[in-house]
Structures are given as structure tokens and as C-alpha cells.
Amino acid sequence: MSVHFVGAGPGAADLLTVRATRLIGAADVVLYPGTYLDPDVLAHVGPGARLLDTQHLDLDRITSCLVEAHRAGHEVVRLVSGDPSVYSALAEQTRRLDVAGVPWDVTPGVPAYAAAAALVGRELTVPLVAQSVVLTRTRARSTAMPETESLAAFAATRATLVLHLAITRVRALMAEIGPDYGADCPVVVVHRASQPGEQVLRGTVATIADAVEAAGLRQAAVVLVGHALGSREGGESFLYDPARDRGPA
Known part of the structure; x- marks a missing residue:
């Protein structure tokens, strides 16, 4: 079992990736940031899954929940708002998971x-x-x-x-x-x-x-x-310039 860090996108449930919805639907435990998430995103969660809102938890408590769920044999999704590559505390959480010996992966989202x-x-x-x-x-x-x-x-x-x-x-x-x-x-x-x-x-x-x-x-x-x-004025991309040599047809 792994901990999956999943980008929840900007909020809309239909801006999740296909992979994200698959992981969320298969998870036994889903941690989510209630402050920033549209509740409709949680409609992808499978029946019987445990939901945990992290908005009032500190990083050590969040990580403890991830480790405990993994050790209990659960598939875990840690939803983060937007994309995990920017301001998601991914580095801090994965450092702690590495120390605990917990495997993890990352699924990007719409920033x-x-x-x-x-x-x-x-x-x-x-x-x-x-x-x-x-x-x-x-x-x-x-x-x-x-x-x-x-x-x-x-x-x-x-x-x-x-x-x-x-x-x-x-x-x-x-x-x-x-x-x-x-x-x-x-x-x-x-x-x-x-x-x-x-x-x-x-x-x-x-x-x-x-x-x-x-x-x-x-x-x-x-x-x-x-x-x-501002205005739609500007240059033209050389990539699409009609005069650009595109090689053999």
C-alpha cells in the first residue's frame, strides 16, 4: 500500500485528472484540505472510505495519520489543493514518510x-x-x-x-x-x-x-x-510562422 499525494486542482470536481479520480475512488482513507476544497470533489470518494479534514491539524499530526493508515494496510490519498509541486508541503511530508519507511507517489493537478x-x-x-x-x-x-x-x-x-x-x-x-x-x-x-x-x-x-x-x-x-x-497585441510565435522551414513535407 502507498500514500498517494494527489493534486485536487483549484476546486472544481470536474477539473481533477482521470488518475486522481481513480485513486480517490479506490482509497480507504482520504485526507483533504477543507479550507480550499469544493466539497463536490469528495463525491469521488468511495463508499466506506474514511475522510479526514486536515485544516486544523499540524504537519506532524497529518503525517502521523498517513503513517498509521499505511501500517493498518489501507490505501491512502492525501489531497492537496492545486498542484503538489507548488506550496503543498510535499517536501516536509515526504521527508517524514521516508524516515518512517512509507512508500509514496505523486499525481499532479491543475494549479x-x-x-x-x-x-x-x-x-x-x-x-x-x-x-x-x-x-x-x-x-x-x-x-x-x-x-x-x-x-x-x-x-x-x-x-x-x-x-x-x-x-x-x-x-x-x-x-x-x-x-x-x-x-x-x-x-x-x-x-x-x-x-x-x-x-x-x-x-x-x-x-x-x-x-x-x-x-x-x-x-x-x-x-x-x-x-x-492586457490587450491582445503582441508578437507572433516563430513556431507557427508560415516562413519557418519545416523540413520535408
Whole structure:
């Protein structure tokens, strides 16, 4: 038996992968993040499976539940919001499972920023506008950021910026990146993308804080910043250029 870390996607039950639904349906024990998950996702859980909401548990208690379930001979799914590769505490949990001798694997999911971009119909990498995406977070009551990963350093690249865990500090963050992106740079805030009650706020570096504060958003939102979010102007991809030599037909 293994512990399966499964990306639950941004929330919508129909944005789970086929593999994810298969693993969830076969699990004896499912741990899930109740704060961020649309309850409909749990409709994929099989009858008789034990459900455990982890929103009030610390990491050691969560890991203890995983180890205990494995040793009891159960198939275990640990659902994480979005994709396990970003801000999922996968590294901390798997370190502990390795020490305990518990096998594990990972199934990817749709990340929240991808769901947000899809909702507003925007590509984050537009030729001649932005060809890089920076996924980062800010520090408030959370783990310290590495010294080399300051927001100012990322802003200097003018890449499309995706801010996680930042919704309560939008005004200060916009002031910090404003000199690089400009006051008129487009900003999109998406709250609970793909879930009931999803909300989209559009503005600029200069105006988005007012919109966020007026809406009263405090959690479960992703902030997208960059000129790729604006007009549909931009270059054309060389990959699809009619003049590109594609070799023998």
C-alpha cells in the first residue's frame, strides 16, 4: 500500500485528472484540505472510505495519520489543493514518510494560477510581451523567504508575476512593484477559481488594491500581474510562422 499525494486542482470536481479520480475512488482513507476544497470533489470518494479534514491539524499530526493508515494496510490519498509541486508541503511530508519507511507517489493537478488564467482567457506568455512566469509568495505570518528571492528582484524582470498568499497585502505589494511594472500595468485577482462563488477583479497596479479591499477578500485568491494580461497585441510565435522551414513535407 502507498500514500498517494494527489493534486485536487483549484476546486472544481470536474477539473481533477482521470488518475486522481481513480485513486480517490479506490482509497480507504482520504485526507483533504477543507479550507480550499469544493466539497463536490469528495463525491469521488468511495463508499466506506474514511475522510479526514486536515485544516486544523499540524504537519506532524497529518503525517502521523498517513503513517498509521499505511501500517493498518489501507490505501491512502492525501489531497492537496492545486498542484503538489507548488506550496503543498510535499517536501516536509515526504521527508517524514521516508524516515518512517512509507512508500509514496505523486499525481499532479491543475494549479490555481492556471485556472485563474483560463477563467479570464489569457495566456501568460505572449511573444514580445512576456516569455516568463514567476510563481512566488509574500511573507506575512509565514516561512521566511530566501534572501535572493525578493519581490523587487522578480519585479525587475517584468515577467508575468503570480502572487500566492498575498491577498491581504495587495496595496503594499503594488507599491513595491509599481516602479518596474508601471501604474497602468494590468492586474487580475481571482478568488476561488472554478468553485462556487468564484470572483474575478480586474484593475491595474494603481487601482487593484481598492477593488480587493472593497470586495473584502482575505484568502483563497491568486494575484496575476503583467502586461500579457492586457490587450491582445503582441508578437507572433516563430513556431507557427508560415516562413519557418519545416523540413520535408
